[in-house]
Amino acid sequence: MSPVFSHGDLRLYLLHLLAEEPRHGYDIMQALSDRTGGTYTPSAGTIYPRLAKLEEEGLVSKSVDGRKTVYAITDAGRDELARRADDLVGIEAGLTDSIRLIAEEVRGSVAEAMRSLRADLAAAGTTRTAPTSAEPPPDDEKARSREQLRRADVVINDFRGRVRADLRTYVARGGSLTADVVADLERQLEDATRTLSLSLRG
Structure with missing residues (x-):
């Protein structure tokens, strides 16, 4: 804004x-x-x-x-x-609010990217564990796994690119990237890693 x-x-x-x-x-x-x-x-x-x-x-x-x-x-x-010192205080407060809103937009973008990643991981896990009428030949199962691995690579790279672009744009525009935003990103990535690990063990 x-x-x-x-x-x-x-x-x-x-x-x-x-x-x-x-x-x-x-x-x-x-x-x-x-x-x-x-x-x-x-x-x-x-x-x-x-x-x-x-x-x-x-x-x-x-x-x-x-x-x-x-x-x-x-x-x-x-x-x-x-x-006009009082007027200046009001102007400065408005600018501070604008920076805060930008930071919230970045945080929201990170959260949305994480939700998308979790959804893709959940879909991949469901596809992997879904019952089938007949057990596929071993070679076909390996081929499907390799295909899903390629898909996971695309999803992860896309997520990484979007988050990096958002963060770099924010900082390039003069925004202050706080430790809270980075810590929140780190926590969500750890949650996603745990979700993936549990899915692979299931």
Whole structure:
């Protein structure tokens, strides 16, 4: 879920970023993307006009550093930031909620992948133990086992690829991968391993 900067919120958050340190335009855009877990990546057409407006109001100054234009907050900008400190707290809380929602989506994706894997393992176990009217020749049984082994490889590789892609995308977008999410993944994988072991012994 993308965080929404309501009217005036983006302007205030730009002052907040510049109060941390002077930044050039790309750095500001990257900081906004990082702070929102990649859910909000503003364009230059969004950021530069707002910076120009802040400069016009005397809240921001700019200087040229080589080929880059660096923006810095002024004393008037700091006063504006101090006056709207409560608004800034609300904005930060909204961004934190957005990151939390992303983490929950990743956790849900992992849980869904595990449910799919368990279902496939259960189906494979049912197929293996289902009674048949006649015992198949030994060679046919080995061939079926090899086919099921290939199927299991596909299922496991698909699961691994999906989980890795979800986790890498989340981290690449600036999300914080918590120990709880990884521990939950580890527990579910251990459960799946136990389920498989019991199925094979049955």
